[in-house]
Amino acid sequence: MALEYILPGTVTQESPAVMHTLEFKEEPGRVLLVLPTWVGDVVMATPFVRALFMRFPDAEITLLMNHHLYPLLEGSPWVQHCEFWAPRKKTAEAKQQQRELLIRLKARRFDLAVMLPNSLRSAWLCFRAGAKRRVGFSRDGRGLLLTDKVEVPNRVAGGYQPLPLCDYFAVLGDALGMEHPGDRLALFLTDQANEAVESRLLKDGVLPEQPLVVLCPGANFGASKCWDPKRFAAVADRLVNLHNAAIAISPGPGEEPLAEAIRDNMDAPSFLLTQPCLTLGELKSLIVRADLLLGNDTGPRHFGRALDTPRVTVFGPTEQRWTETSHGDETIVNVDVPCGPCHKKVCPLDEQVCMTQVTVEMVTEACEEQLSSSC
Structure with missing residues (x-):
């Protein structure tokens, strides 16, 4: 049973935890x-x-x-x-x-x-x-x-x-008496953000006929989630050579060094979306426009799920089951290691094997399969 209404600052005895449907004398307004x-x-x-x-x-x-x-x-x-x-x-x-x-x-x-x-x-x-x-x-x-x-x-x-x-x-x-909400994620676009992204891609020289591959290389969680920028660069170069892909690198605020490292290690040209970084609204518009989203286990990955954009995600120290859904076209690339998943923000070992054992070849193969089926 619920407690009666109590004034802020008042402490009262705890009520037992519930697993049944709560009752309301009147529907909340x-x-x-x-x-x-x-x-x-x-x-x-x-x-x-x-x-x-x-x-x-x-x-x-x-x-x-x-x-x-x-x-x-x-x-x-x-x-x-x-x-x-x-x-x-x-x-x-x-x-x-x-x-x-x-x-x-x-x-x-x-x-x-x-x-x-x-x-x-x-x-x-x-x-x-x-x-x-x-x-x-x-x-x-x-x-x-x-x-x-x-x-x-x-x-x-x-x-x-x-x-x-x-x-x-x-x-x-x-x-609360709700049916199971399901796991169909939902995001909405705005005309303003769509127009801003299209204008920026056009200005940078992205051609409409090119497959657009968006790289999101960061992770607010911590450094342990981030795959090596040099490896991202190697995969991106192969996708340019194999598919004439346009590579758009979109970091979040504070992740610009990761994005710059990818650009600097690529032989092919890429489009660095910094100065300024995209807003979250613009990032939605970019990802829905993409033919492939490549990144780590981080927020933009869920944008791709909600917007039905094919994805390749590199997983390292985190447990996949926390974010599982039953829909979406995603390839997860990871390796099983004795020490994982540890959920540590910074790896305490000399070598972060859960990430270093994810090879360029593994990720490239996954990207090629997604691009071949989507383009």
Whole structure:
């Protein structure tokens, strides 16, 4: 059973975690949905977002997200009401923004807050904002802040069993009376971003008849996810020679050195999309235009899934099962190693064998197969 509404700042006894469908005396009229903070996780959450809007069709649903992630959902029917996290800084300006966010959330008088992140921060904010029902997974010490705790479905002794993220979010959906949202990822394009990308490719000299191969060589997770730029360059050169491909290298902010290293190690020309880097909205428009997306296990990979772009993804230290979906044309290139998957941001060994044993030949073969079937 859910707890009665409690005022922010009040501590009460924990309610038991639930796996049954929550009951509402009245359907919520104002709902707050807290989105994940990683690019790929937001894309993986889109089936849940779509299902939540279907579950509460008459509610005013507000999305809370990091501001830089807004272009991910721009163009969708879900962004009529958005709030953005204030910076996590101790400056006077940041503290003022944090206070203003809390004031705005309190004024909305949410009937229901749903938290996709597992963070204590998300539960604390929803608690202080006074949301009447606060639903999230009971983990990371935040149980007292939730009125309706949902059992973690993949908890095992010593950690968590890998579970596809779409299925993980679906457990929250089940508690809310939603049907399983499925794992069909959804992204939307905007005319402005489409036109900006087409203009940039035309300016750089990409010909319409050339197969477009997009390289996304970075990974915000850490250096351990990044395949060697020299190997990316060798694969790109072979695709130019074999398929007359146009190679567009699109790094995220801070990943420019990786992209420049690929360009500098290529014999064939390439198109470096920096100065500035593409926005996330423009990156969607680039990837939907591509004949092949080549990269590491990182956010843009999920763009390709949502937009049905063929993909070749190099996997190293991360577990594939966390991000599995049942759709999309993707070839994953990896090797089994005794020490993996370790999920470490930086490899502690002298040689990161999970990456060094992924050869240029392996990745080139996978790319050729994808290009041959898509072009």
